[in-house]
Amino acid sequence: MKILLVGINSKFIHPNVAIRLIQKNSKHDVEIKEFTIKDSDEKIINFINESSYDYIGLSVYIWNVNKIKGILSKLNKRTFLGGPEVSFDNEEYLDQVEFIVRGEGEKSFDLLFDSLNQLETVPGLSYKRDNTYHNPMVEPSLDIEFANDIDFNPHQIQYIETSRGCPYKCSYCLASLEEKVRYFELDQIKTNIKMLIDNGAKTFKFLDRTFNLNIKNSIEVINFIIEHHKPGNSFQFEITGDILDDRILDAIHKAPKDLFRFEIGIQSTSDETNLAVDRKQDTETLFSVIQKIQEVGIVDLHVDLIAGLPYEDLNRFQKTFNDTFNLGVKELQLGFLKLLKGTKLRLQANKWGYKYNDAPYEITESKFLSTEDIQKIHTVEQVLEKYWNSGYLVSTLSKVMDNPFRFFLEYGEFYESKYSWFDYQLSDLFERLYEYLQSNRQDIILEYLNYHKIKPKRWWKAIQRQERNDVLRTFFEANKDYTLDDLYKYATVEKIDDYIIRVFKPNNLNTYIIKREN
Numbered sequence: 446m447k448i449l450l451v452g453i454n455s456k457f458i459h460p461n462v463a464i465r466l467i468q469k470n471s472k473h474d475v476e477i478k479e480f481t482i483k484d485s486d487e488k489i490i491n492f493i494n495e496s497s498y499d500y501i502g503l504s505v506y507i508w509n510v511n512k513i514k515g516i517l518s519k520l521n522k523r524t525f526l527g528g529p530e531v532s533f534d535n536e537e538y539l540d541q542v543e544f545i546v547r548g549e550g551e552k553s554f555d556l557l558f559d560s561l562n563q564l565e566t567v568p569g570l571s572y573k574r575d576n577t578y579h580n581p582m583v584e585p586s587l588d589i590e591f592a593n594d595i596d597f598n599p600h601q602i603q604y605i606e607t608s609r610g611c612p613y614k615c616s617y618c619l620a621s622l623e624e625k626v627r628y629f630e631l632d633q634i635k636t637n638i639k640m641l642i643d644n645g646a647k648t649f650k651f652l653d654r655t656f657n658l659n660i661k662n663s664i665e666v667i668n669f670i671i672e673h674h675k676p677g678n679s680f681q682f683e684i685t686g687d688i689l690d691d692r693i694l695d696a697i698h699k700a701p702k703d704l705f706r707f708e709i710g711i712q713s714t715s716d717e718t719n720l721a722v723d724r725k726q727d728t729e730t731l732f733s734v735i736q737k738i739q740e741v742g743i744v745d746l747h748v749d750l751i752a753g754l755p756y757e758d759l760n761r762f763q764k765t766f767n768d769t770f771n772l773g774v775k776e777l778q779l780g781f782l783k784l785l786k787g788t789k790l791r792l793q794a795n796k797w798g799y800k801y802n803d804a805p806y807e808i809t810e811s812k813f814l815s816t817e818d819i820q821k822i823h824t825v826e827q828v829l830e831k832y833w834n835s836g837y838l839v840s841t842l843s844k845v846m847d848n849p850f851r852f853f854l855e856y857g858e859f860y861e862s863k864y865s866w867f868d869y870q871l872s873d874l875f876e877r878l879y880e881y882l883q884s885n886r887q888d889i890i891l892e893y894l895n896y897h898k899i900k901p902k903r904w905w906k907a908i909q910r911q912e913r914n915d916v917l918r919t920f921f922e923a924n925k926d927y928t929l930d931d932l933y934k935y936a937t938v939e940k941i942d943d944y945i946i947r948v949f950k951p952n953n954l955n956t957y958i959i960k961r962e963n
């Protein structure tokens with residue numbers, strides 16, 4: 446019997462680890478095939494329908510569930526499903542597919558194809574017989590072999606798991622349902638990482654919910670990476686910041702700059718909010734750990750917030766945002782609460798007045814936020830992404846903001862009243878900020894020029910040719926970094942508050958500010 450497992454990824458760079466692990470851990474004749482959500486339904490349907498597999502298993506996640514719903518009825522093969530999106534409230538699918546593997550898939554899948562005539566013996570298998578739904582949950586185990594080398598592509602993100610499960614219980618998160626933390630065999634993981642590095646993989650992301658939970662394992666993995674990494678590699682971990690042990694920090698601080706990236710969930714700085722979602726967080730300790738990491742400056746930091754949690758009205762969320770923003774972290778991700786199937790918070794939707802849409806189940810309203818409030822936070826998110834996380838205008842913004850949330854909101858509302866976030870050129874972002882500020886013109890132009898590696902389009906008035914040449918000649922006489930020919934060829938001179946000379950010589954870019962005499 447031939448079985449095909451199908452992953453439909455959110456983007457090409459994200460491979461599906463689940464189908465690889467199921468294949469690796471199965472003795473049956475299993476192949477895998479991946480698409481992305483951008484692929485047309487016809488392409489996926491035709492591939493499946495024209496294939497010669499006996500069974501098709503689809504891997505269902507929040508990013509592909511709507512697509513899969515749309516194609517299921519058009520498939521002419523025996524099908525089954527698995528994945529977090531169909532592990533809870535899955536009865537609606539059981540008229541269209543033969544069965545659904547709930548929860549962890551490796552063992553159940555293998556047993557299923559040993560026991561197709563005895564479905565009741567398969568742990569975690571949902572199916573419908575004589576109009577009755579059978580829906581047992583699987584007991585997680587980790588007696589499986591880790592592998593992500595199947596069909597490996599060095600240009601994708603390499604997902605690695607060293608553990609499964611999370612001891613915490615945050616009520617909005619699926620990991621809260623799997624409190625038992627289980628660890629993979631470390632030697633196997635190391636061999637896998639080494640093979641991937643040696644074959645050109647660059648970006649690695651660990652899927653462990655709290656990588657730093659097991660101090661010994663974390664240090665062992667960190668040291669292994671420091672020893673074996675190659676230039677250009679990057680390793681990302683999800684960390685629970687308030688329990689980050691100093692021994693892990695000491696180990697990681699022996700690494701070269703930016704080899705490691707930590708993703709730290711802050712979600713909210715309000716104790717009342719964290720309590721309401723069963724999130725144990727000592728925000729003070731967490732902030733001091735983040736400050737320590739920032740001071741050393743070796744680990745690249747990314748922090749997450751969730752807008753829409755209980756008790757966070759617009760005002761309180763503004764505080765969470767500003768508290769976090771003021772940590773000065775390079776990347777702040779502002780996410781919106783999603784009421785995931787299976788989570789406690791989804792069951793409490795009425796209690797908190799949550800209204801939400803179909804997948805990805807993002808909230809549109811709550812007791813604490815009106816639809817307009819949520820729209821305002823989306824506006825803040827746009828400015829944050831386009832202006833701050835992009836790195837384009839960090840220096841200018843740092844000079845003009847005292848309340849970052851309010852500034853992002855007010856500027857965002859100005860922007861949206863005149864322009865679109867979806868149809869603009871890069872220069873527009875700079876020009877429009879100046880249009881709003883009516884100040885800091887030189888700062889904005891400097892950031893614009895510094896960002897570019899070749900002469901960009903100018904959105905301000907150019908200096909006269911004669912004046913440009915005079916400035917370059919005077920500059921050349923005082924500074925012999927470049928020949929005069931190179932300056933004429935590669936430099937632009939801009940007359941703002943001062944003269945800005947930006948030299949776009951390949952591999953030798955520089956910017957100079959020359960005071961103007963009034």
Ligand code: B12
Binds near residue numbers: 652780785805
């Ligand atoms: C990688 C990842 C992504 C990647 C996408 C990956 C891809 N392939 O395209 C990115 C970063 C883009 C992403 C984005 C988002 N993600 Co995400 N993401 C993950 C992450 C970290 C890893 C998933 C994974 O591979 N795990 C390892 C595998 C082995 O475990 P598993 O997924 O549980 O699979 C097992 C079983 O489910 C089952 N199984 C899975 N498929 C199949 C198929 C068959 C046939 C069978 C039999 C069994 C089976 O067996 C597997 C092995 O035991 C998980 C968290 C985590 N650590 O798992 C979240 C997670 C999947 N994401 C989640 C969410 C909410 C999101 C976002 C909505 C977050 C947001 N921005 O708010 C976005 C949505 C993106 C979009 N475009 O809409 C939720 C998903 C809930 C759901 N119902 O799908 C998770 C679980 C995190 C959480 N909060 O709890 N995500």
Ligand code: SF4
Binds near residue numbers: 614620621685
């Ligand atoms: S949010 Fe993080 S700490 Fe909380 S349950 Fe999920 S994975 Fe665990």
